Amino acid sequence: MVIAKAEWFKRKNGGFFSHKMPWQGIVYLIITVSVLLTGILISQDLIPNLIVIAAFLFLFTDAMNASLKSMDEREKQHYSIVMTNTAWGMIITMIIISIVLSNFNGIKANLSVLFIITAIVGGVISLVTRHKLERES
Numbered sequence: 676m677v678i679a680k681a682e683w684f685k686r687k688n689g690g691f692f693s694h695k696m697p698w699q700g701i702v703y704l705i706i707t708v709s710v711l712l713t714g715i716l717i718s719q720d721l722i723p724n725l726i727v728i729a730a731f732l733f734l735f736t737d738a739m740n741a742s743l744k745s746m747d748e749r750e751k752q753h754y755s756i757v758m759t760n761t762a763w764g765m766i767i768t769m770i771i772i773s774i775v776l777s778n779f780n781g782i783k784a785n786l787s788v789l790f791i792i793t794a795i796v797g798g799v800i801s802l803v804t805r806h807k808l809e810r811e812s
Contacts, residue, residue, distance in 0.1 A: 682699075704738060711727065711728075764797060769789065773789060
């Protein structure tokens with residue numbers, strides 16, 4: 676942890692969709708996302724874009740590290756299961772969508788569709804797995 680502190684990302688559980696994060700964690704995540712969006716909107720040059728991406732990845736990794744340190748053993752186990760299921764679901768989705776797209780127009784023309792569908796499927800798998808794990812415990 677360089678900037679973020681584990682207390683900023685400690686979740687106060689009040690149900691599945693009501694994870695309440697302290698205001699410091701919310702501000703940190705807003706700044707992290709705004710760095711990326713600002714970099715996308717401001718410049719089309721390679722070097723400034725690389726600097727912005729590096730800054731975003733640094734802040735995001737720092738936040739993830741702090742978030743993981745704030746979890747107890749059960750939360751870490753649930754996180755591990757959710758990430759594994761999400762990764763496998765996204766890999767399978769990418770393979771299936773790539774095969775379908777390559778049979779129609781070629782994969783280069785529809786690469787953005789591949790990424791969007793994969794992200795949506797990953798998000799759905801993550802939510803469903805997390806919901807199932809929360810109901811079981």
